Amino acid sequence: MPSESVSSASDGSRQYFSARPDIASRPGAVRLHLPDVSLDLATDRGVFARNDVDPGTKLLLLHGPDATATDSELVDLGCGYGPIALVLAHRNPQARIWAVDVNERARSLCRANAADNGLENITVVAPDEFPSDLPVERIWSNPPIRIGKAALHDLLTRWIDRLAPGGSAHFVVQKHLGSDSLHRWLEQSGWATTRRRSQSAYRLLDVSARTAGTSDRHGGPGPLPATSE
Ligand SMILES: C[S@@+](CC[C@H](N)C(=O)[O-])C[C@H]1O[C@@H](n2cnc3c(N)ncnc32)[C@H](O)[C@@H]1O
Secondary structure: OOOOOOOOHHHOHHHOOOOOOOOOOOOEEEEEEOOOOEEEEEEOOOOOOOOOOOHHHHHHHHHOOOOOOOOOEEEEEOOOOOHHHHHHHHHOOOOEEEEEOOOHHHHHHHHHHHHHOOOOOEEEEOHHHOOOOOOEEEEEEOOOHHHOHHHHHHHHHHHHOOEEEEEEEEEEEEHHHOHHHHHHHHHHOOOOEEEEEEEOOEEEEEEEOOOOOOOOOOOOOOOOOOOOO
């Protein structure tokens, strides 16, 4: 079952976007196997996709944009236990990867997973710890659709408008969770958006940074929200 669906209470992933999941810890482990890298990842209750890496996340990692050779700043927005951040770190050794999440249990797991896999170019932070003046080259995300449309739009607006000129954001969204309406909203909000891939239940969306003169219907970037709730 795709993990973005709300799971049973016993699974514990219902609380995956709480700042502090109150469900008791039950450590687990998953293996992410891709053609270029295999990673063993620690998971836990109260984090997204604790039983297996999400199929949408795998699709994004298989078909997202190529690695960058520059020393740019890349963001994994909503890092969970770190599958996207760790693969980006492996593929982009010269880049700095910012793994951002509201869920402190997810952040701890991501930090531990980066260390255990020998990846030193990952910085794990809460949203309000991200440097406010740092331009971002690329954002990768399996975004938290379940936080609700208004909160999601606010979150994406604030982060996409952090992109440096020429930068881009890359999202995976399930069709039945509103990928097409999200695509329309991105376009209507002034970001050029293309569908990179449509496969089974998922769509990959590429979003370009605004170019000079593009209208910003949201009044420009503001301070980053500390939490999604
Ligand atoms: C769909 S999960 C993806 C997790 C991970 N990237 C993966 O692919 O397994 C979305 C993540 O976004 C996080 N999240 C929710 N609201 C957030 C916010 N305002 N800022 C940053 N992360 C947030 C959740 O805690 C969750 O870990």
